[in-house]
Amino acid sequence: MVKRTRFDETACPVARSVDAVGDWWSLLIVRDAFDGSRRFGEFQRGLGVAKNILTTRLRSLVENGILEVTPASDGSAYSEYVLTAKGEALFPVIVALRQWGEAFAFAPGEAHSELLDRRDEQPLAPVRITAIDGRPITPADTFVRKA
Template sequence: MVKRTRFDDSDCPVARSVDAIGDWWSLLIVRDAFDGSRRFGEFQRGLGVAKNVLSARLRDLVAGGVLESAPASDGSAYREYVLTPKGEALFPVIVALRQWGEGNFFGPGEPHSELVDRDQGRPLRPLAVQAADGRALGPHDTVVHKLPTD
């Protein structure tokens, strides 16, 4: 088996983020956690992923602080997986992926799921990258600056 390249010591925030959650199963687990899945069986049924793959991804997400394992909320002997604050901070990432997918992988009128505001039942406004003063920014309006090391 080929050993996976690690980026946990990279100076690039994107590389470190991909190292932590870049696997597609991990992102889909996080998506399902936002949708209310908490137990191993719920994730397995919803995703159709092999149990050994799911076990490994859940273990990695817990080790990375994205999920935590907690006693079942119903008092049973089961364990549940709950998003941590670090995991909840992935919400804009999941929304951005959803909106990108809606705009690029579905034809007009093609059915798909939709994320809506719970209170108003309306679709979300598309996410936008903005400058500190509120101006909309595109890829040509930004540049990466390396921070000096101490």
Template structure:
């Protein structure tokens, strides 16, 4: 078996994030968790993924602190997977991927799912990257700086 390259000690936040959620199954599991899936069977039916792959991805998401395995809410012997605060913080990432996909992978008028505001049923405003003073930023407006380790 080929060893997977790990980035959990990288200085790059993007690399560490990809290490935790960078494969498509993990992102789709997180998406389904936001859509209300909680049980193994629900994830499997939605995704059509093999049980062994789903088991591995769920275990990794739990180990990364993105999901938590809890007793079933109905008191049965089953376990359920719920998003942790760390997992809930992925919401803007999922929304950004969804909006990027809507914009770039569907022709006008082509059927697709849409995330809407539960309160009024309206589409969401496109996500933007804003400066601390509210200006819209583009890649040309930003630069990566290394953060030095804190003195403890």
């Protein structure tokens, strides 16, 4: 088996983030948690992922503080996986990936799911990156200061 490269000690925030949630199953689990999935069986049915893979990804998300295990909200003996504040902070990432996918991963007119505002059932505005003063920012407007 190939040993996984770890990025948890690098000075790059993107690499550390990918280390915590960078595989597709983990991001899809987080997406489903935002959509209301809470129990192992809900994630498994919704994703169609093998139980051993789901177990590993859920454990990693809990270890990284993105999900926490809580007693079932209905008082049953089951446990539930709930997004932590750290997990909820991934919302803009999930929305940006969704909007990128809507723009580039579907043929024109091809049906796809939509993320809507509960208040008015309208699509969300595109995610924008802005400077601290509110100016729109493009990649050409930025640079990385290495640690």
